[in-house]
Amino acid sequence: MISAFTGTQVRAAEEPLLAAGLGDVLMQRAAHGLANAIITELRARGRRIYGARVVVLAGKGNNGGDGLYAAAFLAARGMRTTAVLTSGAGHPQALAAFERAGGRTHDLAGAAPGGLAAETARADVVIDAILGTGAKGGLRGSAAGLVKAIVEARRQAGHGFVVACDLPSGVDSDTGAAVEPVLAADLTVTFGAAKSGLLADPGADYSGRVHVVPIGIEDNFPRPSVRRLESADIAGLLPGPARRAHKYSRGVLGVVAGSATYPGAAVLACRGALAAGVGMVRYLGPPEVADLVRQSCPEVVCSTGSVAENRVQAWLVGSGLGPDDHDQLARARDAIDSGLPTVADAGALPALPDRLAPHVVLTPHAGELATLLQRLGGTEDRAAIEAATLEAARDAAARTGATVLLKGASTLVAAPSGDVYSQADGTPWLATAGSGDVLAGVIGALLAQAGPGVEHLNELAVDGDGRWAALAALGAALHGKAGRAASDANSGGPITAGVIASAIPGAWGKVSMLSNPGGPKRKSHSHPLR
Numbered sequence: 001m002i003s004a005f006t007g008t009q010v011r012a013a014e015e016p017l018l019a020a021g022l023g024d025v026l027m028q029r030a031a032h033g034l035a036n037a038i039i040t041e042l043r044a045r046g047r048r049i050y051g052a053r054v055v056v057l058a059g060k061g062n063n064g065g066d067g068l069y070a071a072a073f074l075a076a077r078g079m080r081t082t083a084v085l086t087s088g089a090g091h092p093q094a095l096a097a098f099e100r101a102g103g104r105t106h107d108l109a110g111a112a113p114g115g116l117a118a119e120t121a122r123a124d125v126v127i128d129a130i131l132g133t134g135a136k137g138g139l140r141g142s143a144a145g146l147v148k149a150i151v152e153a154r155r156q157a158g159h160g161f162v163v164a165c166d167l168p169s170g171v172d173s174d175t176g177a178a179v180e181p182v183l184a185a186d187l188t189v190t191f192g193a194a195k196s197g198l199l200a201d202p203g204a205d206y207s208g209r210v211h212v213v214p215i216g217i218e219d220n221f222p223r224p225s226v227r228r229l230e231s232a233d234i235a236g237l238l239p240g241p242a243r244r245a246h247k248y249s250r251g252v253l254g255v256v257a258g259s260a261t262y263p264g265a266a267v268l269a270c271r272g273a274l275a276a277g278v279g280m281v282r283y284l285g286p287p288e289v290a291d292l293v294r295q296s297c298p299e300v301v302c303s304t305g306s307v308a309e310n311r312v313q314a315w316l317v318g319s320g321l322g323p324d325d326h327d328q329l330a331r332a333r334d335a336i337d338s339g340l341p342t343v344a345d346a347g348a349l350p351a352l353p354d355r356l357a358p359h360v361v362l363t364p365h366a367g368e369l370a371t372l373l374q375r376l377g378g379t380e381d382r383a384a385i386e387a388a389t390l391e392a393a394r395d396a397a398a399r400t401g402a403t404v405l406l407k408g409a410s411t412l413v414a415a416p417s418g419d420v421y422s423q424a425d426g427t428p429w430l431a432t433a434g435s436g437d438v439l440a441g442v443i444g445a446l447l448a449q450a451g452p453g454v455e456h457l458n459e460l461a462v463d464g465d466g467r468w469a470a471l472a473a474l475g476a477a478l479h480g481k482a483g484r485a486a487s488d489a490n491s492g493g494p495i496t497a498g499v500i501a502s503a504i505p506g507a508w509g510k511v512s513m514l515s516n517p518g519g520p521k522r523k524s525h526s527h528p529l530r
């Protein structure tokens with residue numbers, strides 16, 4: 001599990017140590033971790049350490065202090081280090097250490113930014129240590145001008161790599177909102193814990209890989225702001241059938257999806273569900289779509305009864321429905337009103353009641369979320385949501401009372417309780433028609449396996465209403481891993497939605513096996529999500 005915290009939470013965790021006079025110790029630990037990560041990265045790239053050129057862009061706060069101390073360590077290893085003081089001053093002790101180690105210093109105020117930008121673009125390593133958790137808003141003044149020039153110079157001639165110190169300057173540590181210009185990092189070395197803004201778009205666009213350096217404040221953290229399931233967590237949450245399981249005890253998912261215009265959505269949703277461990281899928285919909293479902297997925301039982309007449313543990317509604325599909329939308333509303341866990345996707349989103357419960361999982365993309373929030377009095381458009389995904393997902397969960405999964409490169413799942421998961425297991429190739437239908441099917445299947453009367457519910461070690469968010473995150477992780485595996489199987493080539501569904505069982509098996517290599521998966525779900 002990756003646990004991420006806001007800048008405020010991290011600063012509060014640092015506070016007792018700062019009060020005890022350990023500020024410089026914390027900074028040295030952070031700087032050591034940063035320098036080591038840079039050396040590891042250079043080695044991984046087959047580059048020489050001795051003589052490598054390092055430019056540190058250092059602000060006047062503690063973030064700049066981390067960068068300067070790190071550059072001092074690197075200078076002691078024989079690297080050629082240059083500091084650009086972006087605010088005309090540096091953290092006094094760190095700057096003194098840097099100069100003692102033989103580093104060269106430029107003051108941005110007295111230099112031509114074009115020359116500094118060109119020198120920075122030629123460096124083997126660029127350390128972005130301008131702004132950290134103490135900053136609000138983006139880069140200002142000459143620092144902004146310099147970073148803009150560096151971004152341009154690197155586009156034309158850059159060959160080294162960029163390491164963000166704690167977070168890329170200009171990215172909000174709490175929300176992931178970014179104010180241009182931001183120097184996109186290949187690697188972010190972050191201290192104490194990941195910052196929540198690194199796990200949410202657009203912050204994640206600029207962060208590259210995230211490496212956490214422990215600095216001794218880890219026992220002081222509260223409940224995380226954002227969590228990310230890793231393979232061991234995923235394996236611990238995936239349901240496994242009991243020895244005497246039968247199809248009903250494993251959970252039945254009812255699917256209300258597909259229309260004359262989009263019949264394929266029903267097929268893909270059913271295929272996603274069937275691939276994700278559910279005991280049975282019941283389909284409800286127009287006869288011509290039911291025929292297609294039967295032909296494509298003979299495992300699915302098509303029903304002509306009403307929602308109330310079909311016994312299921314969970315529902316999936318909305319994939320492939322339009323505003324004129326009145327019968328299907330009426331079924332979707334009945335399913336949402338049933339009190340059973342329900343995934344509400346695509347066409348069901350405009351038909352939702354205003355107030356929902358956490359066991360209803362909404363699966364919008366940014367455009368659909370904008371429409372949903374506007375109906376509830378919000379003013380955000382798609383672009384505004386894409387610019388602040390974490391706030392938008394949280395806001396939507398709070399306003400609707402539902403669990404909200406916002407699809408994206410970092411898929412966010414927000415529970416109305418405030419819990420948020422961020423999963424980034426996939427590949428951009430997942431952005432393909434029908435991919436969302438498969439995802440909805442996968443999550444529906446997982447909800448059905450945690451539905452009433454199914455043993456798995458009681459064993460899931462996620463507290464209260466947060467369990468629905470955890471299950472939705474599990475679905476997003478599985479879907480992402482399946483897409484990635486399918487693409488990898490074709491040397492990184494494109495994938496289709498059907499291929500994603502076909503790859504789900506393999507992704508499931510692989511993650512289970514890697515986390516439990518000794519044998520078949522135990523039917524134990526004692527992995528606490530803390």
Ligand SMILES: NC(=O)C1=CN([C@@H]2O[C@H](COP(=O)(O)OP(=O)(O)OC[C@H]3O[C@@H](n4cnc5c(N)ncnc54)[C@H](OP(=O)(O)O)[C@@H]3O)[C@@H](O)[C@H]2O)[C@@H](O)CC1
Nearest residue numbers: 023026027061062063131132133134135136138139140166
């Ligand atoms: N506490 C500790 O001991 C430890 C802290 N650690 C490290 O400290 C970092 C936090 O340091 P911090 O609190 O000093 O803030 P920081 O992010 O450097 O920025 C503040 C400076 O930037 C300026 N500034 C602000 N906004 C700006 C803008 N938009 N554009 C331009 N300038 C702007 C602002 O100037 P002002 O606005 O006040 O004039 C001020 O000088 C944290 O991320 C981690 O790296 C670790 O070493 C562990 C130990």
Ligand SMILES: [K+]
Nearest residue numbers: 128131167169
């Ligand atoms: K930084």
